[in-house]
């Protein structure tokens with residue numbers, strides 16, 4: 185298929201009726217790939233009432249936006265989403281199709297690739313184009329980040345993968361960028377669904393879900409009790425961050441499972457990860473060692489968490505965390521600043 | 525309720541050690557175990573059996589040693605097991621694995637509910653569950669955190685997604701990939717272990733599944749691993765002792781947070 189190479193596609197993600205920022209991160213990856221291939225970059229948006237919200241995708245790097253705007257797509261329904269995407273892919277034949285490794289992306293793609301009989305690589309942290317073969321080079325961690333593998337999909341199209349959120353910054357938006365918006369109708373047969381969406385129960389946690397957070401204040405068993413653990417919530421609130429936890433802290437019910445970081449919890453990639461009273465077991469490191477900057481507070485100088493720390497403080501978290509809280513008295517930083 | 529559980533045998537993660545000098549994983553002599561996240565799939569099936577009655581079939585694809593993982597699931601309360609194993613399956617990626625597993629599930633019987641784990645702790649793709657569900661034409665649910673009801677051929681359940689939990693419903697048969705928060709797995713009882721020992725675990729090989737060779741194993745896998753690296757996860761950061769230099773440590777953190785815009789300049793002036 186050397187001459188008629190298709191476009192690079194990204195799957196935009198719609199949450200609460202708006203384009204979510206992970207969609208822009210994907211476009212930053214996609215832009216690099218499309219430029220290396222000399223092809224166009226397209227973003228696919230499925231949803232209801234989204235047709236007039238696609239500008240941000242073009243501003244963040246898309247040349248083309250395919251929109252399927254139908255009431256049936258208001259919530260994620262696996263069968264309808266899949267049928268609509270299969271139809272689009274068969275019509276336009278993209279070379280590469282990438283989605284975010286969110287709960288939606290990690291459900292949409294493993295269903296879609298079965299129908300398309302192609303390869304799918306999970307949770308990539310790096311993407312590139314091989315200069316010789318022009319194939320997509322997909323880099324992903326496995327076995328708790330202890331192994332990194334480079335994977336290719338040589339013979340089938342599209343080359344598909346999910347990409348770990350926050351593995352790349354969005355490009356700076358350019359309001360003057362122009363692109364083509366192609367609005368497609370979903371075929372009735374494609375939109376029919378056996379799934380019924382009943383309700384959504386929003387979690388009352390401090391800050392964003394940890395996968396989306398730029399700053400995570402995480403605690404482990406070393407925080408000793410739930411009252412001390414609440415100190416971390418206070419610090420997170422003031423820094424505009426979210427609270428994470430080790431498995432021990434989750435098992436002790438100091439934090440919900442959705443806050444668990446590690447092998448059997450979430451993989452997170454914040455700018456700053458503050459680990460308080462966490463020993464740094466390999467299973468925990470598996471979920472956080474890709475953070476940009478790690479700050480660790482632990483009484484044990486030999487705690488393995490110090491091996492991955494940029495700033496380590498050997499000391500009592502119950503003394504140090506309050507000092508950190510005092511650094512921003514009225515609540516400060518990005519989120520806190522707005523609240524003032 | 526006719527239920528199946530897909531389980532995988534993985535290297536035991538608590539035994540993973542990191543070589544202090546090279547910062548890489550030591551793989552020699554690492555024992556195998558049932559994928560810890562699959563324990564929750566087994567447990568949920570057993571709980572539903574206790575509530576609604578029925579039978580649970582455990583299915584695993586892997587080397588003959590994976591029989592041990594199947595036996596431990598039977599010891600937790602499952603009824604029968606199948607091992608899908610053949611040299612021809614070697615090198616399967618998630619697509620070939622899912623195709624093979626789906627064929628194995630069909631061979632093992634008809635099911636209303638099929639359970640899988642969120643992901644395996646070795647490959648960590650989380651792709652096999654939904655893909656098997658797609659091959660089987662079942663309703664597919666990922667990140668299932670609670671089964672609310674199974675009634676009149678319809679399942680209502682909760683999914684743990686970013687920012688909260690959604691409640692959704694679909695007809696049976698359904699494939700559920702469950703997350704850890706759904707339950708706390710039970711320990712095997714002695715009686716369960718005895719029963720497991722008496723339970724025969726039939727083998728399903730490539731010939732019995734009737735999949736063309738071209739779709740099996742390495743040859744049937746669209747993705748190819750071209751390189752494996754062992755990254756070093758050591759950072760050599762600056763370590764402070766709070767006892768010796770309490771303010772220096774906090775000051776360093778403060779500067780870092782301010783650099784990242786997490787703390788505003790004005791605040792530092794006020795200090």
Ligand SMILES: Cc1cc2nc3c(=O)[nH]c(=O)nc-3n(C[C@H](O)[C@H](O)[C@H](O)COP(=O)(O)OP(=O)(O)OC[C@H]3O[C@@H](n4cnc5c(N)ncnc54)[C@H](O)[C@@H]3O)c2cc1C
Pocket residue numbers: 403404405406407429430431432433444445446447448449450460461462463464465466467468471481482483484487499500501502537538560645
């Ligand atoms: C299959 C499997 C999967 C797992 N998955 C995960 C996972 O996803 N996430 C995860 O986190 N773990 C996971 N674990 C568990 C992991 O092995 C560790 O048990 C866990 O991470 C330890 O949590 P912790 O650091 O909070 O507790 P501990 O290891 O008990 O560490 C507590 C730390 O607090 C320090 N401390 C004590 N007092 C203070 C004080 N006053 N101030 C500061 N520090 C103090 C101690 O020095 C110690 O280092 C998994 C294990 C297995 C087997």
Ligand SMILES: Nc1ncnc2c1ncn2[C@@H]1O[C@H](COP(=O)(O)O)[C@@H](O)[C@H]1O
Pocket residue numbers: 530531532533559561562565583584585586618621625639640641642643644645647648649650651652653
């Ligand atoms: N070889 C296998 N045999 C049986 N079940 C499997 C196998 N591989 C994966 N699974 C199931 O699919 C889930 C996701 O695995 P994975 O896609 O490898 O992360 C696991 O938790 C298992 O329930």
